[in-house]
Structure formats: C-alpha cells, structure tokens
Amino acid sequence: MKLPLLDTESSRGFILRRTATTMASTEIARQAGEGARAVPLAGHVGFDSMPDQLVNKSVNHGFCFNILCVGETGLGKSTLMDTLFNTKFEGEPTQHNQPGVTLKSNTYELQESNVRLKLTVVNTVGFGDQINKEDSYKSIVEFIDAQFEAYLQEELKIKRTLHSYHDTRIHACLYFIAPTGHSLKSLDLVTMKKLDSKVNIIPIIAKSDAISKSELAKFKIKITSELVSNGVQIYQFPTDDESVAEINSTMNSHLPFAVVGSTEEVKIGNKMVKARQYPWGTVQVENENHCDFVKLREMLIRVNMEDLREQTHTRHYELYRRCKLEEMGFKDTDPDSKPFSLQETYEAKRNEFMGELQKKEEEMRQMFVQRVKEKEAELKEAEKELHEKFDRLKKLHQDEKKKLEDKRKSLDDELNMFKQKKTAAELLQNQAQQAGGSTTLKRDKERKN
Amino acid sequence: MIERPEAAVPSIAQRNLEGYVGFANLPNQVYRKSVKRGFEFTLMVVGESGLGKSTLINSLFLTDLYSKDYPGPSQRIKKTVQVEQSKVLIKEGGVQLTLTIVDTPGFGDAVDNSNCWQPVINYIDSKCEDFLNAESRVNRRSMPDNRVHCCLYFIAPSGHGLKPLDIEFMKRLHDKVNVIPLIAKADTLTPEECQLFKKQIMKEIQEHKIKIYEFPDTEDDEDNKLIRKIKEKMPLAVVGSNVVIEVNGKKVRGRQYPWGVAEVENGEHCDFTVLRNMLIRTHMQDLKDVTNNVHYENYRSKKLAAVTCNGVDTTKTKGQLTKSPLAQMEEERGDHVTKMKKMEAEMEQVFEMKVKEKKQKLKDSEAELERRHEMMKRNLEAQYKELEEKRRVYEDEKANWEAQQRILEQQKLDASKTMEKNKKKGKIF
Numbered sequence: 001m002k003l004p005l006l007d008t009e010s011s012r013g014f015i016l017r018r019t020a021t022t023m024a025s026t027e028i029a030r031q032a033g034e035g036a037r038a039v040p041l042a043g044h045v046g047f048d049s050m051p052d053q054l055v056n057k058s059v060n061h062g063f064c065f066n067i068l069c070v071g072e073t074g075l076g077k078s079t080l081m082d083t084l085f086n087t088k089f090e091g092e093p094t095q096h097n098q099p100g101v102t103l104k105s106n107t108y109e110l111q112e113s114n115v116r117l118k119l120t121v122v123n124t125v126g127f128g129d130q131i132n133k134e135d136s137y138k139s140i141v142e143f144i145d146a147q148f149e150a151y152l153q154e155e156l157k158i159k160r161t162l163h164s165y166h167d168t169r170i171h172a173c174l175y176f177i178a179p180t181g182h183s184l185k186s187l188d189l190v191t192m193k194k195l196d197s198k199v200n201i202i203p204i205i206a207k208s209d210a211i212s213k214s215e216l217a218k219f220k221i222k223i224t225s226e227l228v229s230n231g232v233q234i235y236q237f238p239t240d241d242e243s244v245a246e247i248n249s250t251m252n253s254h255l256p257f258a259v260v261g262s263t264e265e266v267k268i269g270n271k272m273v274k275a276r277q278y279p280w281g282t283v284q285v286e287n288e289n290h291c292d293f294v295k296l297r298e299m300l301i302r303v304n305m306e307d308l309r310e311q312t313h314t315r316h317y318e319l320y321r322r323c324k325l326e327e328m329g330f331k332d333t334d335p336d337s338k339p340f341s342l343q344e345t346y347e348a349k350r351n352e353f354m355g356e357l358q359k360k361e362e363e364m365r366q367m368f369v370q371r372v373k374e375k376e377a378e379l380k381e382a383e384k385e386l387h388e389k390f391d392r393l394k395k396l397h398q399d400e401k402k403k404l405e406d407k408r409k410s411l412d413d414e415l416n417m418f419k420q421k422k423t424a425a426e427l428l429q430n431q432a433q434q435a436g437g438s439t440t441l442k443r444d445k446e447r448k449n
Numbered sequence: 450m451i452e453r454p455e456a457a458v459p460s461i462a463q464r465n466l467e468g469y470v471g472f473a474n475l476p477n478q479v480y481r482k483s484v485k486r487g488f489e490f491t492l493m494v495v496g497e498s499g500l501g502k503s504t505l506i507n508s509l510f511l512t513d514l515y516s517k518d519y520p521g522p523s524q525r526i527k528k529t530v531q532v533e534q535s536k537v538l539i540k541e542g543g544v545q546l547t548l549t550i551v552d553t554p555g556f557g558d559a560v561d562n563s564n565c566w567q568p569v570i571n572y573i574d575s576k577c578e579d580f581l582n583a584e585s586r587v588n589r590r591s592m593p594d595n596r597v598h599c600c601l602y603f604i605a606p607s608g609h610g611l612k613p614l615d616i617e618f619m620k621r622l623h624d625k626v627n628v629i630p631l632i633a634k635a636d637t638l639t640p641e642e643c644q645l646f647k648k649q650i651m652k653e654i655q656e657h658k659i660k661i662y663e664f665p666d667t668e669d670d671e672d673n674k675l676i677r678k679i680k681e682k683m684p685l686a687v688v689g690s691n692v693v694i695e696v697n698g699k700k701v702r703g704r705q706y707p708w709g710v711a712e713v714e715n716g717e718h719c720d721f722t723v724l725r726n727m728l729i730r731t732h733m734q735d736l737k738d739v740t741n742n743v744h745y746e747n748y749r750s751k752k753l754a755a756v757t758c759n760g761v762d763t764t765k766t767k768g769q770l771t772k773s774p775l776a777q778m779e780e781e782r783g784d785h786v787t788k789m790k791k792m793e794a795e796m797e798q799v800f801e802m803k804v805k806e807k808k809q810k811l812k813d814s815e816a817e818l819e820r821r822h823e824m825m826k827r828n829l830e831a832q833y834k835e836l837e838e839k840r841r842v843y844e845d846e847k848a849n850w851e852a853q854q855r856i857l858e859q860q861k862l863d864a865s866k867t868m869e870k871n872k873k874k875g876k877i878f
Contacts, residue, residue, distance in 0.1 A: 113473045158777075400829055418843070
C-alpha cells in the first residue's frame with residue numbers, strides 16, 4: 001500500500017473518509033474530562049491518516065482468526081467450514097465410535113486480495129457420541145482454557161514477544177444444533193452454558209434443509225427462548241458502531257442462523273452455484289430464501305470478525321486472566337486499599353515463597369532432631385536395661401558365691417569337728433588300750449603271781 | 450500449570466480460495482474500530498531554552514498549544530529542569546487524537562548541567578512504570594498509554610558539531626525512547642553550512658554509537674526510495690513560525706526578514722514538511738509500535754528480572770528470562786524440593802548409620818557381659834563340684850571311721866561283757 005503523501009485537501013473541519021464516523025459524544029466527553037482540552041486546528045495537519053497507518057501495519061503483519069466448531073458427529077461441520085471459506089480443508093469424516101471428545105485443530109494460510117489470514121479451525125471429534133455424555137463439555141472447556149493459559153504465560157514472561165506471538169485463543173465458537181425441529185437437547189444447553197463465559201458462541205441450526213420454513217420459524221423461537229430462560233449468553237452482533245448498527249441489529253433477530261453447507265456445484269440457469277440436489281428440487285446455499293448461509297458469512301467474516309477478536313481479548317480472556325491471577329493470590333490493593341505496584345507484588349510473593357521454603361527446611365530439620373532424640377532415649381533405655389540385667393545377674397552370682405562359701409565353711413567346720421572327734425576318740429582308744437594293756441599286764445602279772 | 454498445548458499446529462498449510470469469502474474486509478473493520486477508539490500520542494521536546502521548541506510544536510500541529518491562556522514553559526524561568534506535560538484533544542477528518550506534549554524547560558540552561566537528563570529519564574521511566582502496573586493489575590479496564598512515543602531533540606545551530614551535552618543526553622536516552630534529533634532555527638544556516646553540519650552530526654552520532662530512530666523498510670520499492678531520501682536528510686533542519694505571512698498572494702507560515710521570508714513549509718528552505726510528514730502522516734503508528742515493542746519491553750524485562758533475580762549476576766540467569774517470574778518461582782520450588790529430598794536422604798542415611806553403630810556397640814557389650822557371666826557361672830559350678838567331691842570324700846571317710854568306731858565299740862562292749870561274765874564266773878580277782 002502506498003504511503004499517503006502530502007494531502008491536498010485543505011479544508012478544515014470534518015471530512016468523512018471511507019466509513020469513518022464521528023465520535024460518539026460520550027467518547028469526546030470522556031477524553032476531554034481526562035484533562036485534555038480541545039483545541040481547534042488552523043489547517044490540515046495530517047494525522048487523519050493514523051487509521052490508515054494502523055491498517056497498513058495490520059495488513060503487513062497479517063491477521064489471525066480461530067474458529068471452534070462444536071456439534072455432534074455428522075452435522076456437517078467440516079462441510080460448512082469448506083463452504084464458508086471456499087476451500088477444501090483437511091479431514092476425513094469421523095466415525096461414531098470415539099470413546100471421548102477430542103479436539104483437532106488445523107491451521108491454514110488464506111489470502112484474499114492483499115489480506116493474509118491465518119485461520120485455525122478446531123473440530124470437536126466424538127462430541128455427543130458417547131452413551132454417558134456428562135463429561136463431553138470438559139475437553140472443550142479445557143482446550144479453550146489451555147489457549148488462554150498459553151497466552152497468559154506468554155504475557156507474564158520476563159522476555160516476551162507478544163508482537164509475533166501466534167494467538168491461538170478461540171475467537172468464535174459455532175455451535176451446531178441438530179435440526180430436530182423441536183427444541184434444544186439437554187447436552188446442547190449444558191455445553192453452551194459452560195462455554196458462554198469463555199468464548200463467543202454463535203449457535204447455528206445445521207442441515208437446515210431438513211426443516212420446512214414454518215417449522216423453522218417455530219424452531220428458532222423455541223431455541224431463543226430456551227437459551228434466554230437458561231441464561232445462556234450467546235454472542236450479540238455489536239450495535240454501538242453507527243455504520244454497522246443497523247445491519248447487526250437486524251441480523252441479531254435472525255439468530256440462530258439456519259445453514260446448509262455444500263461443496264458441490266450445480267448448474268442453475270447459466271451459473272454454477274453451490275447447492276444440494278434433491279429429487280424434489282435444489283437447495284442453493286447462497287440463496288437467502290433457502291437458508292441463512294449468506295447472513296452467517298456476512299456477520300461472521302465480513303462485518304464482525306474484528307469485533308469477535310476484540311471481545312475474545314477484552315472480555316473472555318480478561319475474565320480468565322482475572323480468575324487465574326486471583327487464584328494465584330494476586331490482589332490489586334493491600335488491606336489498606338493502597339494499590340500495589342507490580343514490583344511490590346512480585347517481591348511480596350517472592351518473600352512469601354522464600355519464607356515457605358525456609359520453613360519447610362526448618363520443619364524437616366526439626367523432625368530429624370526429634371527422631372534423633374527419641375532414638376537416643378530408646379537406646380539409653382535399652383542400655384540401662386542391659387546394665388540392670390547384668391547387675392541382677394551379678395548379684396545372683398554373689399549370692400551363689402556366698403552360699404558356696406558358707407557351704408564350704410560348714411564343711412570345713414564339720415571336717416574339723418570330725419578330725420577332733422577322731423583324734424579324741426583315738427586318744428581315748430590309745431588310753432584305753434594302754435589302760436587295757438596295763439590291766440592285761442596287771443592281770444597277766446596277777447596271773448603270774 | 451497447563452503446558453502450551455499442541456493447538457499451535459507445526460505445519461501451516463496454504464489454501465487457495467475458490468470464491469468470495471469476505472475477510473478482505475478485515476482492514477475496513479480494523480479502520481472502523483480504530484477511529485471509534487481514537488488515538489493517543491505523546492511527544493517530548495528537549496533542548497535548551499530559546500531553540501524554538503514551542504513554536505515548532507505550534508507549527509507542526511497548526512494550533513496554539515501554548516497561548517495567552519496557557520502560557521508555555523518558555524515564558525516561565527526555571528531554576529532546575531522540569532518536566533511538564535500538556536494534553537490537548539484535536540480532531541481531523543473524523544479522527545480524534547489525544548496529543549500530549551512533554552516539555553523540559555530548564556534543560557541545559559544551568560551553569561552545571563550534570564545530570565540534567567535525570568528528570569527526563571525519570572519521567573519516561575515513570576510513564577513506563579505506570580503502564581506496567583496498569584498492565585499487571587488483576588482487574589484491567591482501560592490502559593491509557595501515556596508512554597513517551599517520540600523525543601525530538603533540538604540541536605543548537607552552531608554549525609560545528611554536537612555539544613558534549615547533546616551526546617551525553619542522546620546516549621542515555623536512545624534505548625529508552627525513540628530519539629529524533631533536529632537542527633533548530635535552521636534559518637541561521639546557509640544550505641552548504643547546513644549540509645556540512647548534518648554530515649558532522651551524523652558522523653558523531655555514529656562514532657558514539659547513538660541509536661536514533663530508524664525508519665523501517667517497507668515492501669514497496671517506491672516507498673523505500675522515499676525513505677532513503679529522508680534518511681539522507683537526517684538530522685532534519687527545521688524552522689517554526691506562529692505567524693502567517695502573505696507571499697506572492699499565498700498565505701504561508703514563515704519568518705519575515707528584511708532580506709526575505711523563510712517559509713516554514715517550503716522544502717527548499719527547510720525540512721519542516723519532511724518532519725511533519727514523517728512524524729504525523731506516515732510514521733506516527735510506527736513510533737508507537739517501536740515504543741511498545743522495543744523500548745517498553747526493554748524496561749519491563751529489566752524491571753521484572755530485577756525482581757526475580759534479586760541482583761544475581763545476569764549472565765547466569767539468561768535462561769530464566771524466558772519465563773514469567775512466577776514460572777521461575779515454580780521452578781525454584783521444584784529445585785528446592787529435589788534439594789530437600791536429597792538432604793533428607795542424606796540425613797536419613799547418617800541417622801541410620803549412627804543408630805546401627807550404637808546398636809552394635811550395645812550388642813557387643815551385651816555379648817561381653819554374657820560371656821563374663823558364663824565364665825563366672827562355670828567357675829562357680831566347678832567350685833561347687835569340687836566342694837561336693839570333698840564332701841563326699843569326707844562323708845565316706847566319716848562313714849568308714851564311724852563304722853570302725855562302731856566295731857570297736859562293739860568289741861569293747863563284747864570285751865566288757867566277757868569280763869563281766871568272767872568276773873561273775875570268778876575268774877577275775
């Protein structure tokens with residue numbers, strides 16, 4: 001794109017270029033109220049090229065858009081994507097026997113005139129196929145949160161490259177409703193309720209060529225009222241910008257869009273158009289009487305793509321970020337309602353963190369000291385017991401020894417006594433013998449005499 | 450924390466469109482939204498008093514930023530360097546711009562100008578800090594961007610070269626803000642003098658490795674040619690004027706001299722139009738982008754690194770800069786857990802060993818005592834046996850002797866009995 005050169009338009013005042021609108025009066029009041037005083041210009045300065053400069057930069061940088069398609073297997077999600085973007089995306093039709101819900105995403109580089117778009121299409125595989133569908137929404141919510149988390153992590157890094165970061169956050173979620181003609185399934189309500197605070201939901205009635213026009217009107221009313229009564233917040237096309245307010249509000253009343261997708265072409269008149277051929281007629285995809293496909297394309301791509309991206313960033317992502325930071329213990333103000341500076345917050349966290357680590361270390365040390373003490377006491381007890389045991393044994397031994405001594409002593413005494421007795425007796429004997437001898441001698445003598 | 454999932458598909462396929470899709474309208478959508486939001490720009494002017502800073506601002510934006518009701522800083526005499534900001538709201542072609550002009554009266558006016566750049570640096574850093582805090586809040590509403598997007602540095606038209614103050618200032622600020630040096634009051638230099646002056650200045654800038662704002666190359670060759678032409682004219686020599694004079698029937702801004710009129714917007718007289726085109730009409734957005742993506746990110750990473758590394762040598766922590774401070778704390782926590790586990794294992798080991806030692810000692814002393822006790826017991830038993838033996842011997846002996854005695858007694862008795870008998874028989878006399 002060429003740089004805007006010296007402008008020859010010199011009139012002062014307000015020249016409308018392209019679809020530039022005058023600012024809403026509230027906007028002006030807000031700016032002026034911020035301390036900026038309005039001053040008139042004496043000529044053409046040239047900063048009205050700012051939007052062009054910005055646009056140039058965006059075009060050079062390329063755009064990025066991520067769509068999530070949620071719906072049961074067989075509702076024509078892939079076909080609709082192909083039809084919307086007029087190209088053949090990857091993918092084989094999936095079977096109904098998936099054990100759980102998985103999300104598959106593919107990224108494509110598209111270019112239309114000079115605009116490059118990095119489009120990521122995420123498909124839910126196996127949604128609604130299980131017998132127990134209670135956890136169906138979980139993988140979807142996890143996936144969306146994971147994209148937010150990745151962005152948040154990048155944003156929190158010390159050295160970050162947000163400018164060249166490939167944004168994978170989901171900007172729009174097309175929710176495919178089965179064309180039963182009656183009402184929303186409970187799975188639909190549950191899933192949409194879980195997703196409405198995380199992503200822009202655009203509900204669409206899939207394969208709507210199965211419903212007649214009168215049934216369709218009733219179906220749409222039923223769906224809208226069910227969504228409202230269950231408090232499901234679907235994406236509303238913005239009506240605050242004057243240039244698109246009218247078309248957006250009309251379209252809002254046509255929600256949910258009833259679409260038909262087809263990549264096959266049929267000759268109608270002298271043109272080849274995308275259509276589905278039945279024995280009773282041909283459903284033309286781009287015929288506004290036949291289905292709302294054109295409306296969807298207008299709203300999703302041509303008019304509100306940028307708004308979808310902005311909403312994702314300023315509303316859904318901010319909500320996620322706020323919850324996550326609060327979970328991590330961040331606050332904006334301290335108990336005295338003074339605002340924290342980032343440095344203070346991080347320093348406080350770091351101190352807390354270090355304190356925690358030190359406490360853990362201390363605790364472990366203390367535990368060991370305790371154990372050592374206990375074990376020491378135990379061992380001392382054992383030692384004491386051992387000594388006591390051997391003291392007892394020693395005492396026993398002493399007693400035995402004493403008994404032995406006593407016995408020995410008594411034996412010795414007996415022996416002595418015996419000896420004495422013996423010697424006494426022998427002495428007596430000897431005396432007796434002597435006396436007897438002498439008596440015998442006497443007798444003998446007497447005899448002799 | 451959840452790891453980056455594989456949603457970022459490694460291979461990006463190219464696809465061709467077979468018909469109208471409509472996203473070529475995206476630029477228009479962006480245009481619409483940006484106009485609705487409005488724009489903001491902060492311009493800082495730095496230079497000694499009397500170099501025509503305020504006049505240049507008025508000329509650039511074709512308005513009386515400083516008027517009788519809002520006198521500019523030049524009207525007031527300052528003793529120290531101040532940093533003053535004025536905010537104005539200007540509208541053109543449906544586009545609204547909130548312009549903040551930051552002036553630095555007193556810069557370079559004192560006799561001792563050491564550190565006169567400090568208030569300027571403090572101001573720039575404080576705006577970055579405000580933005581950092583606003584960006585890091587839990588509840589983020591609006592994030593007003595008051596960061597300084599561009600700094601016009603006014604060089605006095607001496608004709609010789611840069612002054613030491615000029616070099617010092619630009620060296621200190623070139624990695625904090627986009628610096629665009631200008632030759633002020635260029636109508637005091639003839640074209641040849643101006644050329645020489647410019648060459649000299651650029652030479653000195655390169656010598657001192659000062660990084661002034663560089664124009665990015667575009668993909669368009671035509672634009673690149675224009676950009677190269679502008680680059681050759683750097684630094685731009687400007688003239689400003691608040692007065693409109695009539696020249697050849699046209700009303701132009703200029704300065705009236707006895708010898709003619711120096712027209713502000715005449716490309717042959719000065720580079721004012723180049724400056725205006727570059728600053729406002731073509732590169733305003735780029736200045737903001739460079740401020741946001743380069744200077745602010747520099748400030749932010751330095752600030753956060755200081756918080757997490759706590760003054761640790763930065764060469765060691767280069768790898769940590771790819772994480773957020775929190776992720777780093779998590780990693781440190783992980784490291785600490787491993788360290789603790791190891792410590793625990795070690796302490797456990799030592800503990801076990803000591804216990805084993807003690808137990809062994811206890812066992813040994815128990816065994817020793819057992820042994821001794823056994824020995825003593827056996828000793829005692831031996832003694833007992835000995836005693837028993839002795840007793841037995843004694844008993845035997847006693848029994849024998851008693852038996853003998855009994856026999857002797859019996860004999861004696863018998864003898865006495867016989868004697869009695871004999872006596873009775875009269876055999877005894």
